[in-house]
Amino acid sequence: MQTLVPFDPTNPNTRLSALLSEDERRAFATEMLSDVLDAVRRAGGEPVVLASAPLDGDVDAPVTVDDRPLSVAVNDALAALPAAVVMADLALATPEAVQRLYDAGGDVVVAPGRGGGTNALVVRHRDFDVDYHGVSFRDHLAAADAAGAAVETVDSFRLAVDIDEPTDLLDVLVHGNRGAADWLRDAGFRVAVDDGTPTVVRE
């Protein structure tokens, strides 16, 4: 299935600024993107990067550049259905988790993210539009309903964790075993235990 992977190469993961320099955030974001593209491909998907600006380096997928707001760009790119949308910062996404997304029935399939977000979607109904503003998980269920589209959700931890806060790096270090986790380890990040509670330190 064609799978859009929206990506902002300009100033990614600003909420990680306390831990990573701008260059490091760009490198880490590119590693996460590569991991997601790889998971999509191994699940049998055909990834297309939907970038908000031209990329600096190479990635292993076609790249469409569209500098309009995310929802506008995604809806335009969803012309040919079925198609999926998978966020570029799902550093825990495995081929198995993406496969569950593809395998779910329903005209619209939604995988929630933390905090009311939508981290992955499958769209098989032409009257459904995405809107990533606000409580998008709830809004996507309502939009599917309004379009008369049967909706299904995918209950996946690996699709629910998007990496944008410092505490999210702990999940990458514990559960990640590909490029983004390796990048963090090479950059000196480790899991430490402080009074019984896991935490992230940089050596």
Next chain:
Amino acid sequence: MQTLVPFDPTNPNTRLSALLSEDERRAFATEMLSDVLDAVRRAGGEPVVLASAPLDGDVDAPVTVDDRPLSVAVNDALAALPAAVVMADLALATPEAVQRLYDAGGDVVVAPGRGGGTNALVVRHRDFDVDYHGVSFRDHLAAADAAGAAVETVDSFRLAVDIDEPTDLLDVLVHGNRGAADWLRDAGFRVAVDDGTPTVVRE
């Protein structure tokens, strides 16, 4: 399957103190416990509350009181196998999610929580002990391996979200549809959108 639900009735959810009084935290924790017991029962499990102190009110399950540290109390209670352990603050847990836990093969089944934790377990191997201290997800995989137990993980958002931080309440309000979510709504909590980002407010 017998399913232990560890519960601390004395001073639960201290990290919600900024939003809830001590009485409110106790009431909210009891609602979450009831939701978890209900989900376990609907999935065909037989819940047993493993409480660190006597409970004030009634709950719809047998209660074992054990004031020793959590891991000690759980290991002792895991005498008769197979058995499961499901945390009491999994306010998003559905019968379907608990069913996936029960249905997973493996001598040891682990459902991760955020931050390296273990939110739910099935134990079918008598040489496996729990240890909730530190990076318990990783430690449980290693302990299963050391015991020669086949391990399986359950990839579930609904089992991964334990409620202890203020931001977790957003997930309860968006995804919960039972007692704990109702309790929050009755207490005046609502989802608001602030500059495109969902947030929790109290009216």
